[in-house]
Amino acid sequence: MSKGAIDLLRFARRCAASFLLVIFAAPVLIAVIVAFSPPQSVFGGSGQLVGVPRGFTLQNFATAWERTDAGHSVFVSFTLSAIIGLLVAMWGMAIISSVLGLPTRGRSSILSMLIAVRILPPICLCTPIFVAGALFGLAPATLFVISMSVLLVPLFSWLLGPAVDAFAEEWLDIPRLFGLGSFGSTLFVFMPLALGVFIMVTAAVAVTAWNEGFFSSALGVQTIIPAIPSLVSHRGTDWGAVMALGLISASPGIVLTALIGLYRLGRD
């Protein structure tokens, strides 16, 4: 891989990070505001803005709980999140570190990003996509495929970032010095070094996919994201309940992040 390609990849990563920041930050803020506002006080049934939030209520959480069997869903989601979090924390980083010999900064970045992947997609990407899709009558499985596709490209660029940043120019220069071209360097130097990251990204996306979609189809239990369309009907969407459900779905990830963060702080 030439230096130009690496620079391009770094640029793509920065673009992807900016894109993800914008696409994640705004919905998170809106979700928090709407989830704690009285029902239908911010958004009307068809999504139009009807007012500014006034007051604080937990009514949306109660509605979401009653209408979507959220207790069961939270349990399932939490269990799976715990498994993912533990796998990442205990095994994933060890594998990446030993394969790549990454500096601490690279390891921390990858860990943070993998955790972010677990927290952010349900609330920020899947939720709006599922709601928008349900309004057009699309089935959860289709919506799931769309949301995963939208996620994959920026995610791959983003997650590969630390590996690319930790990639020293000399690792490419040395083989070049002895006659290895760009393709050879990519194949025999870059790919083996980035293998751990590729595996981790693939595993994270696969587990997220299982967690958010295939799990419910295969075992007949309703996890939170596929439950969102049940809050959408021909009479309109209960946005407060949708956002409350989004927050509930993100909460296991947030708890895990806090725990792993404490663990890491203790270690560092």
Add this chain to the structure above:
Amino acid sequence: MSSIDVIDLSKRFAGGGGIGHLSLNIPAGKLTCLVGPSGSGKTTLLRVLAGLLTPDEGDIRSANCSILHLGAKDRNVSMVFQSPRLLPHLSVAANIAMPLTIRDRDFLALAAGSVPRSRLEHVNELARSLRIDHLLNRKPNELSGGEAQRVSLARALIVDASLYLFDEPLSSVDEQQRAEFSELLVAIMQDVLKKGCPVIYVTHDLDEARSIGDLMVVLMDGLIAQTGNPRTVFECPRTVEVAEFFSPSGLLRYFGTVERVTTDRILVRVDNFASSLEIPTRNLSLNVGASVILAFRQVHLAADQDRFVVGSVRSLHDLGDRLRVRALIDDRVMSLKAIRSTNKPHENLSRIAVQPDDAIVIPALPQH
């Protein structure tokens, strides 16, 4: 093996730095030491020579033929980088053999991380000579800094190159192993030089560069500030910047005028001193009336001479052959290790003086 001619070579970067219009002869069978402050363009020059960077302009010639159009591989250059940069997924043996594996186009071995059987003996032999044969089956993350740099040395030496570049190989070696590694490195470079190859060694260790180099090139801000025999460059720097670079502890500078020139000495009048200073010329050609800068290294200041006093002693500790002095010099308080030039008890020493024989004479205006 032939010498390398660098002709008017430039490589500038958008963010600043690089090299500009360098012309230089790198002789075959000689050790060229490249020194200069950080960011002066040393590594850039090496990378351009190796074919890893394309210069903006200029030429590189070997045996009177331009090699600029040749790729890194075809220039037959080997290089040791500042940090070892061993490929972490390959064993030490596979890392050492990598240049040969690539040159043999044995991509199966490269992908598998194995050493081709035909090359095994060569790798073992080299590893034995560098005392790393016990590490061959280890992975790079199981090595210390010194061991990893030895492996990177082996990787550079496994090919018979026409030009060897050593880019501060000691910088990644920890203090305890540095002396031993340095000794090994010098022995290796001497072996390479015996084959008649040009060798460029970038180092921050000026004493080492002075003692082992055949030619010293001082780079500053991407330009060659001075070249020549290391001893001459050290003793007769042509500019104040070069003099300061070779005097990390500091310099005292005085403007003067040449009053008289003899075969091997010049008499310089400096307003700060009552009498003129008689200074060795050190092959510097100067005319009467020429303006010069006299520079004195702080390590050459002497405690308590009667002549050429530059400051007064504030406090003083006896270190045996030297004195640790806090002195007021040119209205500044300086800490320095002065030479003891008298047998007086150190409590009675009160003055700091320069010694004319140690003066560095730098022409104040360019000599035409």
